[in-house]
Amino acid sequence: MTCALQRLDDTAKDLLFTGARTANTFTATPVTDAELTQIWELTRWAPTSANSQPLRVLYVRPGAGRDRLVTHMNEGNRAKTAAAPAVAVLAMDTDFHEHIPAVLPFRPQLRDVYAGDDTLRARTASFNATLQAGYFILAVRAQGLAAGPMGGFDTAGVDAEFFPDGRLRSILVVNIGHPGPDAWLPRLPRLAHDDVVRWA
């Protein structure tokens, strides 16, 4: 059988894409563990190559965990993270291949292919975890929360602090909350369509 797909309506497109913005301030309204769990319940379904799913999420809540994280943020990002009601540290699992027999049951031997090829394994982890980070940011928005993604932090410091066994490597930090006063800076320009899109 075939099935027709719907289009997202304009309100939903606005929420995820056209009207969405990176929040720079947050209200004091807490973000619950249930809300954070729901973000992953959306993200998990989006596709990765060989179903590899290498992204891992460390949710850091106000208190000691957040204090430890803030010290590793670049100076310009510290106040934002210190005020965010929840923060996600997104990381790649460099040993994601150990799950291959469970997640790719028709081709379990791919585990050994990745185990024997460090370059392929690292590239697969990095590429697919980053794809999933894109899905994650849109899933935060889909849950009615504002996302503040930041690459400006000391990755080695964060990894030593939170992932001391060396298996996970941080790729992005995302502040999460409800947008506060003056949360949005003026929107930056986007490239023209013809600068990006070509045809063949």
Place this chain on the structure above:
Amino acid sequence: MTCALQRLDDTAKDLLFTGARTANTFTATPVTDAELTQIWELTRWAPTSANSQPLRVLYVRPGAGRDRLVTHMNEGNRAKTAAAPAVAVLAMDTDFHEHIPAVLPFRPQLRDVYAGDDTLRARTASFNATLQAGYFILAVRAQGLAAGPMGGFDTAGVDAEFFPDGRLRSILVVNIGHPGPDAWLPRLPRLAHDDVVRWA
């Protein structure tokens, strides 16, 4: 001022995340250039670090362009791409920094920072183009189209064929169309929540 955000409703979550699937067959219904343009009109707004926007999109339509692409796909992907009414080759612009003064007007000197640091420039191009590839896949779905992302192709062959000047490097190929008969394979398992999510 502050503003409350909505949540995506269950139908929309289903379309993008929970019910969405990678399509393996397509109907003969064409995908119009206007639809392909609209995919980019959503993708373009999602965030990148320093507003770098390194993703480039080559839309390949049925005919000579698609025939040229199919020869570079892995054998198991050729029939799918040969039957897709539209295909996107997603690539990173390794010289994205030339646009920095236009897209980051308050810090135009970042162009020169990227120009002088090949490692930083390559990493920024790769990471942000891949994030944008994640946004792109969900934007295809938001337009009511099915996406079939594939990493299995000869990147050097595609780059030589379509990007001979060496500036762009392909990262992902995405078949696009309306789902055909038996478009969906059984859904593969996802990692358990506790295998992915940690708390601090």
